[in-house]
Amino acid sequence: MRISVIGCGYLGAVHAACMAHLGHEVVGIDVDHDKVRALAAGVSPIFEPNLDTILSSARESGRLTFSDDPAAAAGAQVHFVTVGTPQRKGENAADMTYVHAAVDALLPHLRPGDLVAGKSTVPVGTAALLAEKVAASGTGALVAWNPEFLREGFAVEDTLTPDRIVYGLPPAGATTVDGVPAQDHARRLLDEVYVSALEGGTPLVVTDYPTAELVKVSANAFLATKISFINAMAEIADATGADVTALADAIGHDTRIGRRFLNAGIGFGGGCLPKDIRAFAARAEELGKGESLAFLREVDAINLRRRQHVVDMVVDELGGDVVGRKVAILGLSFKPESDDIRDSPALDVAVRLKGLGADVVATDPHAILNSIRQHPQLGFATNTVDALFGADAIVLVTEWAEYRDLDPERVGELVRAKVVIDGRNALDPQRWADAGWTYRGMGRPGVAPRAARDEGATTQEAMAPA
Numbered sequence: 001m002r003i004s005v006i007g008c009g010y011l012g013a014v015h016a017a018c019m020a021h022l023g024h025e026v027v028g029i030d031v032d033h034d035k036v037r038a039l040a041a042g043v044s045p046i047f048e049p050n051l052d053t054i055l056s057s058a059r060e061s062g063r064l065t066f067s068d069d070p071a072a073a074a075g076a077q078v079h080f081v082t083v084g085t086p087q088r089k090g091e092n093a094a095d096m097t098y099v100h101a102a103v104d105a106l107l108p109h110l111r112p113g114d115l116v117a118g119k120s121t122v123p124v125g126t127a128a129l130l131a132e133k134v135a136a137s138g139t140g141a142l143v144a145w146n147p148e149f150l151r152e153g154f155a156v157e158d159t160l161t162p163d164r165i166v167y168g169l170p171p172a173g174a175t176t177v178d179g180v181p182a183q184d185h186a187r188r189l190l191d192e193v194y195v196s197a198l199e200g201g202t203p204l205v206v207t208d209y210p211t212a213e214l215v216k217v218s219a220n221a222f223l224a225t226k227i228s229f230i231n232a233m234a235e236i237a238d239a240t241g242a243d244v245t246a247l248a249d250a251i252g253h254d255t256r257i258g259r260r261f262l263n264a265g266i267g268f269g270g271g272c273l274p275k276d277i278r279a280f281a282a283r284a285e286e287l288g289k290g291e292s293l294a295f296l297r298e299v300d301a302i303n304l305r306r307r308q309h310v311v312d313m314v315v316d317e318l319g320g321d322v323v324g325r326k327v328a329i330l331g332l333s334f335k336p337e338s339d340d341i342r343d344s345p346a347l348d349v350a351v352r353l354k355g356l357g358a359d360v361v362a363t364d365p366h367a368i369l370n371s372i373r374q375h376p377q378l379g380f381a382t383n384t385v386d387a388l389f390g391a392d393a394i395v396l397v398t399e400w401a402e403y404r405d406l407d408p409e410r411v412g413e414l415v416r417a418k419v420v421i422d423g424r425n426a427l428d429p430q431r432w433a434d435a436g437w438t439y440r441g442m443g444r445p446g447v448a449p450r451a452a453r454d455e456g457a458t459t460q461e462a463m464a465p466a
């Protein structure tokens with residue numbers, strides 16, 4: 001099947017490469033010439049596991065091309081719209097400029113029966129608006145909504161083997177294509193696109209436009225709520241001496257709750273969850289239903305105060321003043337296995353500490369270049385040892401495997417003071433305490449070194465500065 005993918009950002013680049021990998025003839029279209037050139041050369045513009053491999057194999061197969069000319073979409077039967085919907089400057093609502101521009105650019109190249117399949121995360125009501133626009137163009141093309149749920153770091157895996165597929169189809173009785181009702185025609189095309197996943201048993205939900213649009217934003221709102229819930233529990237744990245990690249394990253055993261997305265820490269970031277919950281709440285207000293999603297404001301507020309919480313902890317551990325003190329920041333991307341720094345809590349913590357006068361030295365396996373472009377005022381180290389050397393405090397803010405696996409004995413030989421703040425509860429507190437570190441986690445009580453405990457000291461005594 002011939003497919004066009006309009007917008008070759010994170011979502012589009014991965015979608016185009018995966019669709020070609022599955023055997024379709026794909027053209028990826030983007031207005032950014034440099035991006036098109038890189039992708040056409042088989043080079044991924046982002047760090048995403050396995051993307052380079054499938055990009056180059058799809059390219060070698062001759063089934064994947066890229067262009068900056070929307071006319072290249074002509075002849076495709078399904079046109080995926082995968083452009084960004086960022087947060088509008090100074091507002092919570094989504095900026096829909098790119099979605100409308102993409103569809104406008106596509107219109108002159110559509111033929112009767114073509115399907116425009118929206119994948120971008122959009123305010124509910126968008127598909128119907130676009131369907132009106134496409135109908136008014138007289139092209140005889142149709143619109144469907146087909147949200148995407150990929151996670152960064154697992155984008156290829158999630159696209160090739162999604163855990164569900166959702167079609168939002170045109171209203172019944174809308175139009176016909178060669179005598180076939182629009183709904184059936186759109187469904188047939190999408191079934192052909194996703195034939196391998198569907199034959200593999202991937203669950204399919206076939207519904208209408210608004211439900212399909214809402215599935216995406218409500219899934220993200222639920223995930224964000226789950227994270228803020230456990231972070232709120234971390235605040236209560238801090239006030240009571242409880243351990244939020246054990247709490248999450250215990251409640252997570254209830255299959256109605258589930259353990260995933262119950263990791264307390266410095267909160268969620270990235271290009272999706274933060275802006276999506278804000279845009280969703282803003283859309284609810286437009287619909288006169290602001291009250292229904294008022295809790296998302298609280299979810300956002302809990303999330304944002306985690307960042308300052310970590311900063312306050314560093315200030316506290318350094319005796320109330322961080323000016324001139326070396327703070328090693330481990331991690332800059334918004335989560336491991338990604339070089340994405342959009343709304344990264346880790347980077348925000350680094351910037352806040354720098355703003356307080358700390359000598360911040362940050363490192364990350366893949367996100368340093370992106371971070372330098374945005375925050376050249378920060379100090380950077382290209383390897384962990386340089387970041388740690390002479391540090392007065394270490395702050396782990398993105399739980400890359402190489403930071404989880406750090407050996408506290410060896411790290412202890414590099415630093416000036418053995419203070420570690422574990423913003424992701426990724427380290428073993430006992431192991432670090434035993435190696436002589438002051439360990440502070442998120443919603444976890446202090447830990448005494450085993451030797452001190454065996455001698456009968458209380459946690460407080462054992463944790464007290466010498």
Ligand code: UDX
Pocket residue numbers: 148149150151152153220223227260261262263264265266267268269270271272273334335
């Ligand atoms: C998210 C959704 O998971 C995905 O389905 C949607 O398509 C896009 O948005 P992504 O932004 O790639 O995907 O990241 P995700 O893995 O969901 O993590 C989001 C943030 O939450 C990260 O900053 C992560 O560190 C944080 N997080 C996640 C927690 O703080 N605690 C958790 O338990 C889980």
